[in-house]
Amino acid sequence: MSKAIITIKKPGLATSIQDGGRYGYQRFGVVSSGAMDRYALNWANALVGNPLNAACLEICLVGPSLVFHEDVSFSICGANLSPHLNGQLLQGWRTYKAKAGEQLSFGRQVDGNYAYLAVKGGLESEVVMGSQSTYTKAELGTAITEGLTIWGNPQTLPRNRGLITEEIPKYEDHVHVHYIPGPHQSYIKEDSIQHFEEQSFLLQQGDRMGFRLKGTKPIETKNYENLSSNPIPLGGIQLPPDGNPIILLADRQTTGGYPRIGTVISTDLSKIVQLSMGKGTIGFTAIAIEEAQLLFKQKHLKMKLYTHI
Template structure:
């Protein structure tokens, strides 16, 4: 049967898809791919529906043996991907045959690389998603990261690899993952709980991603932010991208696996189209936060969705 086999797992390699958005109202963390841009493009390149489960790997990529003929794509962070030891291009459909080994080399840019497989991985659905949620111990493969020896079945593709090989994303649409990222955000919902001076400091400084960062949240280090009175609020909803500031005044960007409720003030929320740029910052990278309006952010989101609409449309013509 068509499958892939994990030879070496890398640092933290999990199965992710769109996540559990629809279950947040029941108190469930959303999870899902951190860089959904990379996941969606990756899937489209190999002919899959854009939210098909993919492999997400942080900082050190895995070694994976292919036991099927089809195609794969590597998107997101650049960890110098190789097939049978030879460098392969990213953001492109790559033909693979049984016995081929995918591996990674030197770290070039970003934090999270994505491997999409034509046909998609066969993973049971828990709470509407295949996403691994390690803290909850469910999703993906038994709620854990990949380990050596794991074998995952690959589904029958809806489009033959012959129609997809060499399909690639035009260079200018590839996201630019930088060590000094500018990430746009919208003030609120509790920005009025910060002093005016602190709000100025927040948008005119850079914050470093600390080593205490994971799929739940990126802790930032930089100039201290001061609350007008207290950092606490009655617990309310937290969406991934929310920038929460506890009492010690250092912001935390909540990420895909974040708790969905919390009692700290949120100075702002990263806009949808820039969430992948924040997610791709690794410990030590710096983020400059730039405020924009809801209307501007939504225009950018509409442009982004139009882009995906056309990418998907090309695939529909091939089915």
């Protein structure tokens, strides 16, 4: 039976409800949205025994404050935004049990950008085209506002548990990620492809739509004026005229006309979205699609084991 689980007292900077994304509608111009850090979302759900892509609260930089109305187990994974339960500092990547009436709040940003709050039994919100993910520009999904009460099926775990240290990511100032080359290598000058992998790029600015990078050597394109607009995948690396790459993320546009040098593999995107703006740097190495698929399977196998409680 559905019950009121939490009420939002303060919404925070950019708190939203996100799940695995809204897929199957990009051909109609509908943005897929979904969690910025799928790795953290999946683990937050796995730890409490939810389906891996169940809806969570995505918390960006400045977190919300909320009150629990029922006893419920929850987990927080991703960025360390100093979560406190009734004033007690919590650790990330593990579960806790909240009692009815207790308050959860967030403090200073220690590392990372995005954290995910999952409650056992899941969160109920508006479902649009098969997804609970919020896309604020099109007013899709339930907006997180002061006084909003979120319902669900609150459950508790028999005991708390956490993720082993080896699986917890360390958010550093420099990350090296893998990308699958293509599909527009013929529109990129040959020496620029080499320059792309030889240098590190500064994360200049970004949002849920994409991250803009700045390199020491621009990646030069050629003869792409006749390139038709084409679908943009999650992690697609576009090359605008200035030669500074843009990595397209959760709220990316559905199509684009700039050449793409490749696509960041899904298992490495979480490294990028947790980088500090104006400080973090990124290096790239090409990888075969078969290797990328193997890395994906290895990571998700571990998560699925946690969901069977």
